[in-house]
Amino acid sequence: MDFRQQTVVLLKPDTVKRGLVGEIISRFEKVGLKIIAMKMVWISPDLAKKHYPISREDWIESIGKRALETYKEYGRDPGEDLDSLDPKEIGKKMASWLVDFLTEGPLVAMLLEGGNAINTVRKMTGHTFGDRALPGTIRGDFSDERGYVGFVEKRSARNLVHASGNVEEAEFEKKLWFKENEIHQYKRVEDSL
Numbered sequence: 001m002d003f004r005q006q007t008v009v010l011l012k013p014d015t016v017k018r019g020l021v022g023e024i025i026s027r028f029e030k031v032g033l034k035i036i037a038m039k040m041v042w043i044s045p046d047l048a049k050k051h052y053p054i055s056r057e058d059w060i061e062s063i064g065k066r067a068l069e070t071y072k073e074y075g076r077d078p079g080e081d082l083d084s085l086d087p088k089e090i091g092k093k094m095a096s097w098l099v100d101f102l103t104e105g106p107l108v109a110m111l112l113e114g115g116n117a118i119n120t121v122r123k124m125t126g127h128t129f130g131d132r133a134l135p136g137t138i139r140g141d142f143s144d145e146r147g148y149v150g151f152v153e154k155r156s157a158r159n160l161v162h163a164s165g166n167v168e169e170a171e172f173e174k175k176l177w178f179k180e181n182e183i184h185q186y187k188r189v190e191d192s193l
């Protein structure tokens with residue numbers, strides 16, 4: 001079913017530093033997504049910690065588990081790069097790297113609206129790691145970063161964009177990032193057809 005949705009997109013600090021802001025926004029505009037809010041902000045660690053629910057132990061453990069799976073997929077021994085193989089310990093480290101990443105420079109936060117917007121944006125964004133993301137996706141076209149490289153260099157995977165993963169995430173992130181008076185309703189040309 002096709003229904004209108006709103007979704008939060010962050011052009012992370014690596015996008016800004018690489019001069020890809022215009023290129024990426026342009027892709028969303030051309031596909032028909034309506035920009036209903038947009039701002040450049042250099043956020044505090046506090047906001048970054050709210051964006052990624054790092055106080056939730058189940059979430060910490062799940063990203064740690066996923067990291068171990070990533071190592072399996074790449075056929076690389078996690079013991080080479082990680083001090084501990086406990087998913088919770090790994091997750092804690094990843095969480096602190098995520099906060100460092102989101103606060104290392106200004107980012108651009110957008111609220112996009114359109115039919116099935118959440119899925120459309122996830123499709124356009126591609127797999128978490130650049131080398132696994134298909135050509136034609138943002139991460140696939142502008143990054144070839146491998147999933148474990150972040151662990152070698154003690155940082156998050158630099159993957160250019162964040163996009164809300166589902167309706168609940170989108171609702172939560174919309175409230176976290178935007179005040180009501182920063183969100184604009186207007187007609188794009190195709191709205192009046």
Ligand code: IDP
Nearest residue numbers: 066067070098127128147150156157158159162
């Ligand atoms: P997503 O951004 O594709 O939705 P999530 O699982 O929500 O991926 O992870 C949030 C962010 O954490 C990713 O965008 C990436 O920056 C970082 N990240 C996730 N998994 C790994 C990993 O295994 N290694 C390094 N960084 C990771």
Ligand code: MG
Nearest residue numbers: 162163164165
């Ligand atoms: Mg996610």
